[in-house]
Amino acid sequence: xxxxxxxxxxIQSTSIATIAPSLVTANxxxxxxxxxxxxxxxxxxxxxxxxxxxxxKFPIEIGFIIRIPPNTIYNWHIDGTRAAGINLKLxxxxxxxxxxxxxxxxxxxxxxxxxxxxxxxxxxxTQTKHSVINFSSYRYLFTVQFSQTxxxxxxxxxxNWCNSEGLFDE
Ligand SMILES: [Fe+2]
Numbered sequence: 001x002x003x004x005x006x007x008x009x010x011i012q013s014t015s016i017a018t019i020a021p022s023l024v025t026a027n028x029x030x031x032x033x034x035x036x037x038x039x040x041x042x043x044x045x046x047x048x049x050x051x052x053x054x055x056x057k058f059p060i061e062i063g064f065i066i067r068i069p070p071n072t073i074y075n076w077h078i079d080g081t082r083a084a085g086i087n088l089k090l091x092x093x094x095x096x097x098x099x100x101x102x103x104x105x106x107x108x109x110x111x112x113x114x115x116x117x118x119x120x121x122x123x124x125x126t127q128t129k130h131s132v133i134n135f136s137s138y139r140y141l142f143t144v145q146f147s148q149t150x151x152x153x154x155x156x157x158x159x160n161w162c163n164s165e166g167l168f169d170e
Contacts, residue, residue: 005100005128006114007159008169009121011050013088016142017119019044020090024065024140033080036067045144050121050167054086057161059147065090068132068139076101076109079126083150084158087124089116090140101129116141120169123162125155 016023023044029036045051045063054060068074079085098116101109109129114122124130124143127150132139146153162168 002112002114003159005112005125005130007123007162008117009050009086009123009162009167010169011053011121011167012119013048013050013121015047016040016044016088017090020065020140020142024067024090024138029067033077035074036069038065038067040064040142045142048121051086051144053165053167054158054162058153058158061145061147063142063144066141066143068096068134068141070134070136070138072134074132074134076129076131078129079150081149082126082145083148083153084146084155085124085126085143087116087122088120088142089118090142091138094137094139095135096139097133099131099133100125101131103129123155123159123168126150127155 023040026038028038040063045060051060098114099111100114101111104110116122
């Protein structure tokens with residue numbers, strides 16, 4: 001069971017996945033939490049039917065793109081403020097692995113991989129330990145930050161609502 005880590009949505013990207021190549025060439029990257037991030041305008045994510053639905057229940061503060069350079073591991077971490085993200089991997093050709101970890105002992109972690117499919121959005125539990133290993137080209141990922149922080153809302157609450165609305169892929 002991987003539902004405690006991530007869940008795939010039924011409604012695919014209709015816009016961002018297609019226009020991503022032009023978005024990422026805009027050189028507006030800033031450093032945050034050791035990542036290159038680029039905020040995208042609200043109109044861009046508002047074109048996504050899925051995000052419009054979720055935004056009515058859980059307001060989205062910002063949408064942004066995260067860039068990881070070649071041959072880089074973004075180390076195990078838990079996000080500082082986000083309870084969850086809605087993620088869409090943009091670069092279909094880059095090789096990377098996204099993992100959720102559970103401690104076994106002081107030397108070992110068991111991991112569960114999220115193998116992103118092109119154009120599919122995923123609810124992502126940013127409050128469980130996760131890491132990305134990225135190979136030889138830039139990796140781009142679209143994600144969102146909800147207005148409510150991890151102290152105000154949980155992955156499970158968002159999950160339960162999305163599930164009750166029939167938004168998840170079975
Ligand atoms: Fe993270």
